[in-house]
Amino acid sequence: MDKNILSKVLQTKILVFDGAMGTMLQSMAPSTNCCAELHNIENVELVYTIHKKYVDAGCDVIETNTLGANRIKLEQFSLSQLVKEINSRAVEVARRAASNETLIAGDMGPTGKFLEPMGRLSFDEVYRAYFEQAKILIESGVDLINIETMTDLHEAKIAVIAVKDAGDIPIICSMTYDQNYRTLTGANPETVATVLESLNVDIIGVNCGFGPEMTVEIVKRIHKVTDRYISAQPNAGMPKIVESKAKYSLGPFDMQSYAEKLVSAGANIIGGCCGTTEKHMKLIVQEARKFAPKKRKKVIFSKLASGSKTIFIGDKLVSKAVGERINPSGNQRIYSAVINGEFNTIANEAKMQESLGASIIDVNMSVRIGGKTKESDFMCSAVCEIQKIVTAPLSIDTISPKVMEDALKIYRGKALLNSTSGKDQSLEDVLSIAKKYGTAFVGLTLDDNGIPETAKERLKIAEKIIDRAYDKGIRKDNIFIDALVLTAASKQDRVLETIKTVKLIKQEFGVRTLLGISNISFGLPNRSMLNATFLAICLEAGLDLPIINPLEESIRNVIRASDVLTNRDVNAREFIALSHTKKRVTSKYIYRHKNTVHENIIQGDIKNIVPSIKKEEKKGLSAKEIIDAFLIPALEEVGEKFEKQEFFLPQLMMSAETAEIAFEYINAKLDENTKNSKEKKRKILLATVEGDVHDIGKNIVAIMLKNYGFNVVDLGTNVKAEIIVERALEEKPNIIGVSALMTTTMQEIETVANKLRESKIEIPLIIGGAVVTKEFATSLGAFYAKDAVESVKVAKSILTSTVKHKTHTNLSTNREV
CATH class of the missing domain: 3.40.50.280 (Cobalamin-binding domain)
Structure with a gap:
């Protein structure tokens, strides 16, 4: 189905999807095998009957019985050899049941396994499984792909990328949430919307979960931060076992009453998940026909995200800043940490910057050893460690397309790619990666001739970058242009040209602007004062995202004060909060790095846990004393952080696995x-x-x-x-x-x-x-x-x-x- 045709339909009509497949199969054939997808081969008429019930109920779209029909999931039933037959037969039976007007959605779901480092699956393994399934479904004739019941945003990203590569077809991607409005791995609705929107998913959805009441709230939250269409397919409440059978709490009339609420919240598609039947869907169809879709709001802000948190960047929002300190060039401590493989030190540096107000963490790993570079390995190790303890989004700072792509394969959120220049090959490589993996990017106003002297010349390069981005289908809110800061010590006459460039970019194109503030003072005394003054001028000129050293208190003060005076910080809330919590940052605090048993557990530092235990043993502590003094208290703290939603499943798992290694080592020493x-x-x-x-x-x-x-x-x-x-x-x-x-x-x-x-x-x-x-x-x-x-x-x-x-x-x- 053409994406534009589907878009036009969704602008004027609420589409109704079918209801449950799994619970319907269970109720109609309770004693059959536990792999629902095998019914496509062994019990075709049963699957046909369920599809036909939904078609007769008036559903606009029916979904193939292929939720768990990817190779990885089928391997758990020793059925991976049937991937093609199960999926193709599923499309055949759905098409046979459909009317001429019924759309067929190829259904795809989770693998049931975790990706590295929480599990053993790699990006490439998961990608191949989803690409294979999507290709079969598309070639078998589905009208769209519905990726649903996803609990891990990282896995959902890979599924979307694979489907896009498999064919040009409309994509729905739906996540399921717990009662804290988080996915299993910690993403909230805003973060899900941010990541899926950047991947150019046509429809962002929520399905399964704890019933329609929660679904309404999730739809509202998604609607506030994206202009994408929204799908809602809730369960019929929660199940209870009555006479040894699962019975859901909401009947057909109960579910019907939520249709208007879902449409008002912003849903363009309504369907049913577990516990819903053709009776539920018939009433929902009748109710949905009464309403027109809610108009989409144009997004006027930019978004970046980690796996659990989204930050918003806009002209009327509190200013954000990028922390610049993770760069081995000129930073001996970072350099030593990188070449010695001490990436927990890198993660701690990122955490410290986040705690001092950095909204985004820039990560640069351009280190050469013996004339050779291991930048890709270093970058992936750094990103992996930082993700364990930092919730701020990351800026992947490299000019290498390979390093970018390798890092994005393991990154769970929406990153900022830093950067491309105006050179043709650089533009093609970086923009293609940004489009595929769903990122924002930084465009440097330089080309084969270097950095132009005048603002007018830099503007031409910016225009070229922006036009190329639009040609790739990259949205305006994902474009950040760096007007480039040259040091005042040697290029004093160029300082005003940079400021002029920022103004012109905002006036002419309205994209985001970014600058590395600290460059201005290089080689001069009293750098902090110069940096702060330059930042104040640039903010007035329209700078959206400064790259700063968060340790400079004067820089932090300028940003917060500027927000008050420009009405970004409404009622000076952030400014007042900062004043109440202001602490002096000492050099001792800056360079402190805890590499203790306790911290290793908290950070999930598998590499250093045993060496840290050995240090305690050298101090004379017994195995039991180490358990009582370090391991159990650390696990208690991890548990508390998990309950407070300061930690999510990835952090919990890494901490638990680190503790497991510690106990294995210690248990060998217990009498x-x-x-x-x-x-x-x-x-x-x-x-x-x-x-x-x-x-x-x-x-x-x-x-x-x-x-x-x-x-x-x-x-x-x-x-x-x-x-x-x-x-x-x-x-x-x-x-x-x-x-x-x-x-x-x-x-x-x-x-x-x-x-x-x-x-x-x-x-x-x-x-x-x-x-x-x-x-x-x-x-x-x-x-x-x-x-x-x-x-x-x-x-x-x-x-x-x-x-x-x-x-x-x-x-x-x-x-x-």
């Missing part, structure tokens, strides 16, 4: 009596229930529990209830933990609980998973844990109660902890 005592007191049996191959959550829980001294017996995924009972009798654990991600497998938790009860196994049961609720746990007489951090707390509480009461049967029946 046998200590180890045996711990194992007897702290054994937990973990499993994902039958029919469910998702193990991400369970694996995180296992790592966290191990770090707290539990002897974890992990049975893996797709485990029958009988096996769980059998192993419980063998292992005699203190606790059993089971999880289910999908509604279709949630009832298996009840089966496990019943089998344990029938076998008279009175061992405390902890349950969790995306669809599991505290109410469901209570109904089973089980404990509930919403995430890995809470799992540890619940398990520790159970042990405390067990020790206190000497018996599991004395535990509270409502399982509140």
Whole structure:
């Protein structure tokens, strides 16, 4: 389908997608295999019947039964050899069920695995899997691609890039959020919108989750920051198990009542996810036909994002600045850290700049060793470490296209590429990368003839860069032009030309402007005063984004004072806050770098954790003392940060894995009596229930529990209830933990609980998973844990109660902890 045709339709009509596929399959064929996509081959008429129900209900779009039909996901069922057949047959059956007016969306979902460094998958592996699936779907005749139920923004980025490379077709990309309005890996709706918009996704969506009420709020937040069309496909509330079957809380009339709210919030597409049926969708179709789409607002600000945070840059917004200090040129400490592979030092430098007000962190890794460069390796290592502890977006500072591309493959957000010049080859290379990976970019006003002397000549180069960017389809708000600052010590007559260039660029083109402020004072005394004065002049001329040294207090003061006087800082809120929290930054603070066991755990520093432990051992500390003094307190702090949303899943996982390495090293030194005592007191049996191959959550829980001294017996995924009972009798654990991600497998938790009860196994049961609720746990007489951090707390509480009461049967029946 032509993108322009779809756009015209969405301007005048609310499109209605179909409802659930997985829960419909489960209700109509509850005893069949756990790979829903295999029905496309083995039970074609069942899939056809579901599609036909939605077509008859009046849905404009039906989605192929291919959510988990990428090669990586199918490998978990030993079905990867059927990738082509499963996907092509899915399109065939959908097309057969469709009317002449019905559109077919090729459905694509998560791989079910994490990317590096949290998991083992590389960018290229994930890209190949999505490219393969998209190519099959497109060649089989789908009208658009619907990437949905994504929980990791990094994985979603790769899926979008792969689909764009596979064919010119409209793309929807939808994420699912938790009750804190964050994706599994920590992205909020604004960040999702920023990243997907920059990748030129046609429609940004939200699906699955906790029901339509949350979906309305997410749609509102997306609508405020992007002019892209929006899709909303919520669940029918939350599931409850009634007579061993999942029943969702919202019926057809309940869901119908949310159609108007979703349209008012900004949705152009409404559909249904888990728990919705043709009855739900028929009423939603009737309701949606009453409303016209909400008009899109033109975006007048620029956006950059990390994996969890978005910053906004605009003429009426509080000023932002780029921190310049991560550059080995002229900075011996950074240079030494790079060549010695101490990228935790680089990350700490970035964190320090962020804490002092830098909104964006510039990362330059142009180091040569023995005449050779390892810039790409250095850049990737730096980006990887910085992402662990810094929420500010990054500026990838290099002139090498290869370095840019390698860094962008591992970056989870929307970066600023710094930079291209006006040279033809540089423009072609950098703009192509910016377009493909969805970034903003910096254009330098220089070309083959160097830096022009006059503002007029620099403006011509700027115009060339801007025109080329437009030709590539890069939006105006993603263009940053650097008018170039030459030192006043040698080019004093050029200073005013730079300022004139900034003014002209803003007047003529209205794009963003950027300058490296510190260059002005190079070679002169009292640099801080010169920098601050020059910055003040440039801000008045229209400078959008200064590159600064955040350690210069005078620079920070100029920015905040300027915002007050230009009405950017409404009611002087930022200025007053800065005045109340102002601290003197000493050289001791600037160059302090903690490389301790505690800090290594907090930062997820796998490389340095064992050397740090060895340092403590040399001081005479025993293994137990190191655990009690460093490891457990650090893990407690990580848990607190996770609960406060200062840390998200990537940070939690890296910290947990670092702690795991620490415990493996230390446990080898514990005496046998200590180890045996711990194992007897702290054994937990973990499993994902039958029919469910998702193990991400369970694996995180296992790592966290191990770090707290539990002897974890992990049975893996797709485990029958009988096996769980059998192993419980063998292992005699203190606790059993089971999880289910999908509604279709949630009832298996009840089966496990019943089998344990029938076998008279009175061992405390902890349950969790995306669809599991505290109410469901209570109904089973089980404990509930919403995430890995809470799992540890619940398990520790159970042990405390067990020790206190000497018996599991004395535990509270409502399982509140």
